[in-house]
Amino acid sequence: MMEVANPSCCGDGDKTRRKKRKTMKEALLHNKCQELNEICRDIKCIPPRYTVLPSLEDGMFHAHAHFTCPGYDMSITGGPHLTPDGARCSATAILITELRKKTTEEEEHEHDTNIPS
Template sequence: MTEVTNSSCFGDGDQSITNRKKLREALLRQCKELDLICHGAHWILPRYTVLPSVSDGMYHASVRLRCLDFDMSLTGGLRPTPYEAKCSAAANMILELHKKAEEQEE
């Protein structure tokens, strides 16, 4: 996935490209972060299912996390590669785990 920004049309093109790269890199680390969360909590590692979208060539992923206390399954957004789709699902799972932790603290 390549994006080109013309700075004369969109203002500071270098800044927007840099921000997109940082966001993409952060999202790609979500799979590793979810694995670390599971490892630290002594949970079974998450299971991913990645499927291609027939209509547009993108990929869709879901992630399932099963523990003694809960069983959650979430999906990610459509992404151009299987790995990015997997990381999108992992990012959604991490958000839900944070929400679950906040609920338990209350």
């Protein structure tokens, strides 16, 4: 049997490396991405298309989400973020908020039209 000189080759090297802990904001944003994927799956709709670009001015990433589904056609730009994934999730969180607003407005409109005069 031969002993490996470099412990990272056999998997022991990860003990000294630490993964950066996500902030609460990052974790919540990530959950928004999962939430939107579940919403799209439930209504049998295609998830939004994203465009993520780095900004030359500030080095941050900016994401644009376009969501099309029967009755909905929305384009949202998220806030700047340090990572592409964070920027995408930021746009997703804003998109979910806007979808909820639109749904609430539609429900209120339906309720108002169903009230007899």
